[in-house]
Amino acid sequence: MEKYNTFKQEENILIHTKILDAPRDLVWEVWTTPAHLKEWWGPDGFSLTIKSMNVETGKILDSIMHGWGQDFDNKIEYVEVIKPSLLSYKHFGESEDYNFTVSILFEEVEGKTLLTLKSIFKSKAIIEELNRKVNAIESGKQTLNRLENYIKILESNKP
Numbered sequence: 001m002e003k004y005n006t007f008k009q010e011e012n013i014l015i016h017t018k019i020l021d022a023p024r025d026l027v028w029e030v031w032t033t034p035a036h037l038k039e040w041w042g043p044d045g046f047s048l049t050i051k052s053m054n055v056e057t058g059k060i061l062d063s064i065m066h067g068w069g070q071d072f073d074n075k076i077e078y079v080e081v082i083k084p085s086l087l088s089y090k091h092f093g094e095s096e097d098y099n100f101t102v103s104i105l106f107e108e109v110e111g112k113t114l115l116t117l118k119s120i121f122k123s124k125a126i127i128e129e130l131n132r133k134v135n136a137i138e139s140g141k142q143t144l145n146r147l148e149n150y151i152k153i154l155e156s157n158k159p
Contacts, residue, residue: 004114007141012124014137016117018144022151024106027113028084030151031104042067043139057081061089089132093121097126112122117144 004019008086020027030036032055038048038159053061055079065072073094082158088103105116119140121127129134 006107009124009127009137012127013138014119014121014140016115016140016144018117018148019065019109020113020115020148020151022113022155023111024084024108024113026154027115027151028087028106029151030147030154031087031106033085036150040067040146041065041143042146043135043142044146054078055081055087089122097122098130100126115147 004017007013007015008015029075033084034050034053035107037053038049038050041048041063042065044063049064049066051064052064053063055061055078059078059081060073061076063074063079065074076089076101077092078087078089078113079088085106086103086105089101091100091102093099099122100119105114107114107116119141120131127136
C-alpha cells in the first residue's frame with residue numbers, strides 16, 4: 001500500500017496520493033462535514049474556524065486557518081461534487097495569483113480509500129513562491145497526515 005502514498009510535482013501541478021484505512025463513505029464524510037473538517041484541516045499546529053460550509057456545486061466554504069501566530073482567510077467554491085467519489089473546488093488566495101483549483105478523487109482500493117489530491121496553480125513560479133512563504137508542499141503533506149490520524153482515531157473508537 002505504500003506505493004499509494006506519494007507526492008509529485010509536474011510543473012504547476014501538485015499531486016498527493018494517500019491510502020486511508022477507512023471506507024470511502026467515511027473519508028468523504030470527514031472531508032465534507034464541518035464538525036470533522038475542523039478537527040484535521042491545515043498543517044501541524046493549525047486550527048480551523050468555519051464561518052460557513054455548504055458542499056454543493058457553486059456553494060462556498062468560508063473559513064479561517066489559525067497558525068504561526070496568524071489568521072489565514074480561506075475561501076473555496078465547489079466546482080463539482082459527486083458523492084462519494086469526487087470533490088473539485090477553486091481556492092481563492094490573498095491575491096488572484098494565488099488562486100488555484102483542486103480535485104480530490106476518493107477511490108475504493110482493497111477495502112480502503114485511495115485519496116488523490118491534485119492542485120493546479122497558475123505557474124510553477126507561484127508554487128515556488130508559496131513554498132518559500134508558507135512551506136506549501138510540506139504543509140499539504142502535514143494536512144493529509146492529520147486527516148489520516150483523525151480517521152484512525154474515528155476507526156479505533158467504533159464499537
